Amino acid sequence: MPRVGRVKLDLIIKNANVLTLNDERPQARAVGVWNGRIVGLDDDISELPAARIVDAAGATVTPGFHDVHNHMAAFGQQLQEIDASGFTSADQLYDAVAAAAAAEPGREWITGSGYDQTRIGGHPVRTKLDAASGGRKVMFIHRTSHMLVASTAVFEAVGALSPSFPVPSGGLIERDGDGSPTGLVAEQAMTAFRDLRKPFSEADLIQALGLAGDRYLAEGLTSVAEAGIGASPLVGSSPVELAAYQAGHEAGRIRLRTQLMVAMENFHSVVTAAADDYHLGLDLGIRTGLGDDRLSVGPLKVFTDGALMSRTASMTENFCGHDHAGVMQFGPEELRDLTVQAHRGGWQLAVHAIGDHAVDVALDVIEAALSSRHRPDPRHRIEHASVVRPDQLERFVALGIIPSPQGRFVYEIGDGVAEVIGEQRLPWTYRHRSFLDAGLVVPGGSDRPVVQGAPLPAMQAMVERRTSSGRAFNLHEGVSALEALKSYTVDSAYASREEHSKGRIRERFHADLVLLDQDPTAVPTEQIGATLVLATLVGGVAEHDPQGIFAG
Known part of the structure; x- marks a missing residue:
């Protein structure tokens, strides 16, 4: 850390409502930043010069948000295809397919994701996808990523039209009474279908990751954990997916911190010494913790x-x-x-x-x-x-x-879940308060693109515990706004083993900060999700600053 009178700080944010989430010093009015780190608060920095002083004009500053469970590559890819998450009828999906086919007559594939059979009246049907697309290859991933629907051309490419096609254990290909596929494929049976479009190229992945990262920064996210890279029927986009993340960071296209979970299918036999006492892993002994504070x-x-x-x-x-x-x-x-x-x-x-x-x-x-x-x-x-x-x-x-858990699930899919869970099991579903009361750490995660992933609306859902229809969903599991904020900061940092460098605003921590137009812990609950992200800083650099607050 710099010594008084010897080093000029890079940035001071003053006249702010600073929520440090540090129990020893929970609030402040000013934050000092040097070399990407927090150097002090209030009187600690009052006599220090700075290259830039930003008057926050009373805006709220919190630690940057951290999503411990998202699918960044899948979300970035979804941003470039048909988004079916808002469709309320199957005809809307078929119309979107027809429009895509008409717009690009030479197009081989039409893809989309996010459909929900409970909202559109059932799963899309193979023969209707054929009619809408003019016989093209069509594939839509369900909002859970655990199912897909596909057209005849896709089934032909896989070789799965015949009822004799082998279905792996833990998988499903739904068929009519005559053995013809309806178009629905689930779980382990998805591998052969998804492999038709894999592996994605490094350039395509960097493009998708960059688009996703831009959205995340606009929502106040300064770090995320990708919930599965590599070869996998459910997650992962390429056996060499880590290379795309590394190249994306090197090129400056990925501008927030990323941690990568490795999908289990990538584990294989490794030769180790007898004293090491394990025989499965990744080559070179790669394991949790490898990397730096960016990747x-x-x-x-x-x-x-x-x-x-x-x-x-x-x-x-x-x-x-x-x-x-x-x-x-x-x-x-x-x-x-x-x-x-x-x-x-x-x-x-x-x-x-x-x-x-x-x-x-x-x-x-x-x-x-x-x-x-x-x-x-x-x-x-x-x-x-x-x-x-x-x-x-x-x-x-x-x-x-x-x-x-994922707090936003209650709002977006709570109605459908309650229907299939039933009254007896409902009190056990989507816990939060009972986890905290038991002394457990509960991080914040979205599982995006399964549901909308913006942290602030998710925090509101954690507090309100109501579905999109307004139905109360285990109100006893609700938490306070401050506890919801801690889930996306302090607790997420702990779950990712990074609590000594992020999740709080305190000396020596990363200067990962979010500037908000209101205090989400002080406004009425129904306003938490409407809180505006004015700016997002990663390592003291304004990576999202639409109003130019940190320009100059």
Whole structure:
């Protein structure tokens, strides 16, 4: 840190309502920045010169927001294709396909994502996609990313028109009574379909990541965690996807901090010394923690089940109105071996588990991993942790597991989830308050593009606990506005093992800051989501500044 009178600060922000989220000094009026770091507050910097002094005119400054679970590449790709998330009928989707076909007669592929069968009256149908597209290859990814629908040309390219086509365990290709595919494909069966468009080129990925990053910065996000890179039927865009992130950072196209979870399918046998006591991993011994404060390797992403909206989450009892209880994508023994090996190899685990049966399996395999070798502070996580019974909550605490839910789910998909969960299981669904009361850290994540990913509307959803129809959804799980803000700052930094450098405004921390037009912890709850992001700073540099507040 600079000495008084010897170094000129790069920036001082004054006349601000600074929410530091540092319990020792929770509020301030001024922040000093030097060499990308916070150097002090208020009187600490009052006598120091600065290259630039910005008068915030009473605006609120918070630590930059951190999303611990998003799909950045997928979101960037979605920004360049048909966005079906707002469609309320299947005809709207077919019309969009027809318009795309008419606009580019020579186009081979028409792609889109974000459709919700509960909003448009069912899944799109293969033959109607054929008619709308003029026989082109058409593929739409469901909003959960756990299902897709495709046209006949896609099924022909895969070789899956015939009912004799082999469907992998944990997958589904829906067929009519005569064996013809309806167009719907789910879970592990998606691999062959999605592989038709993979791997995406490095240039295409950098373009997508840059577009996504620009949107994130405009929403106050200064760092995100990508929830799965590499070869995978559900996530990942290329077996060499990390190279696109590295090149994007080097070219200045990715301007916020990124942590990358590695999808479990990329693990393979590795040769190690007998004393190392693990045999699965990545080449060169790459593991959680490699990288720097701009780009780093995060947890290993492990999959168990599907999703609630696709009715593929693995439950202990059937979904309401259905004769099944979802699916497991991998068997317990395979998951146990993988997680034990990853834990022994030094990885943090991020285990996707949505249904309560999947949560049982996730708890079991993490417990097995922890028992296999003592490691200080491994911070293993269960991603989503959507349906958690009271007995399971006790195991979270006993094992020191971090639940990683998505607060925005309540608002956007809560109505559909309540319908298939039923009254008995509803109180266990999308917990937050009960996690906090149990002493657990609850980070903020979006799972974007499954739902809208802007942090401030998500914080409002965490507090209000109401669906888009206005229905109360477990009001007892609501949190305060300050607790919601901590989820996207302090708690997210902890879950990503970065609590010593971000998540708070304090000396030596990264100068990752958001300037807001109002204090989200002080306004009426219904106004939190409407809070405007005036500027976003990463390492003291204004990466989003539409009004030119930090120009000059």
